[in-house]
Amino acid sequence: MNLFGQLLESYIEHKGWHDLEGSRVTQIDNVSIYRSSTGNQRQPFTYQSGIIMLSQGKKNIHLGDRPVTYAANDYLVVGVPIPLECEAIPLDGKPLLGLSIRIEPQRLHRLVKKLEEQGVVEHYGHKPNQDSSGLQATTMDQSMLDSVVRLVKTLHNDVEATILGDALVSEIVYRALTGPEGRVLFDLAHHDGHYARIAKALSKLHQDYDQIITVQSLAEEANMSLSAFHNAFRKVTFESPLQYLKKVRLNKAKELIQIEGLRINDAARLVGYSSPSQFSREFKRHFNVPPRAV
Template sequence: MNEMVKLIEQFELKELFNKSRLKGVRFFKSSSHIPRSPLLYDPGIFIVAQGRKIGHLGERSFQYDPNNYLVTSVPIPFECETFADADAPFLGLYVDIDMPVLHELMGLLGQSRVAASVRIRDIPKGVAPAEMDAAMHDAVIRLLKCLHSEADALVLGPGLIREIIYRALCGTQASSLYALAAQDGSFARVSKTLHLIHRECSRKLDVDQLASVAGMSASTFHRAFKEITSESPIQYLKKVRLNKARDLIEREHMKVYIAADKVGYESSSQFSRDFKRFFGVSPAEMMRGAR
């Protein structure tokens, strides 16, 4: 058993997501296989100690496992399958990307490093795995050790999160983080619209409005948006709405028609059709399961 697994198992985690002593760091555990299903990740770094996940985004598939951590540089919905069993549960931790820290590190590294990592003509993917090198592994081990102590987490934790973000900036998926932190460029402009969609998904939003927010023509925006997210803006908006509605139904036990209205659906019947097509069960069935 590797050291990372031993350190995580000492937390006695419940199934799925668990909070840690440190804001911005969460643990994940699954004792059984989770079939391919939709999920929504915020910008962050997902580090796997044991087991593996396979993500599906558009026509792309990618694996993250103990040898490859996942970098999500924009909030993005995709489908994921988790491989685990009771004897060897899936174990991992998720570190949120702190934008002020990212900007600070980018400033310290200098514009020449940024230019070398992100060429103007390139648009990085919004989610992709990066190789787990020795430096990143060592930083994660030290973070896990400090999380066992309230005082260590308070004093050392923020610095270790900063180091992990720095290690990601030195890794094989660095270009997406540099592009995210850049003040201009297609990636940063599209990222601005993604955050708008997540904040205000109940609003009536169309491609022209979003392109205007990004400061791009509708055709250029549509092309850049799909390059980053593998989805059209309207399909992305629909998936965000459905994921948020699922959370309202499952976690807050909200009635279906109220959840539909909360995420911007004008028709409950259309919401139910889209929901079942996306999740494989109707919202009413999901509500009964949650209860």
């Protein structure tokens, strides 16, 4: 087991989270830990924006017909929430373990501004107007790994986590900004770029998914023509706007049924479906099981 994985196991032991399955927030704001002893077969899932790191196990994610694999000491930079299909695989009899960091807009803009003031953006090859697309796994270099290890060590001590945690999160975001996939975060910080405009439209979509949403209204939110919006949206999310909206609604409905115990018709209505039969058909097509089976 690598040091990153050892420290996460030690942290779980320290917190007494022996039954942890799934994600749980830590005492450092915007930092969550993930553990799964069994993994899961390929199934629909939504990756939230941020930096996602694995210390044990392997994940295969599928964006349409494009597979991406990441494993121990790899990380992903996710600029916007992306519906995808994910297969999680424990290895060597050990649970999957990982860490995720949500990137606050204020933190991102502050770091990007400082980098630009230092004149190093071109050095890292991250042009602000460069189109961003794709979701790539990146192996942590020694600097990123050292930063992550220090963060997990700090989680073991509540006083240190309170005093040092925020600075360590900024350090890791800085490492991601200056890493191979940092262009995603640079483009997100520049409101005039296509990536940032799509992010703005996605924010509206995730907030108002239960309302009547048209592609035209999303294009207006992004301040783009309809054709340019379609092209940029697909490049960022690998989905058409309507496909993306459907997946957001169905994933939310599954949460309402499975976690909150809502009746199927109530969940359908709350996510924006007026026809229960249409909801059931699309739910089964998306998850391969009817709503009553979740």
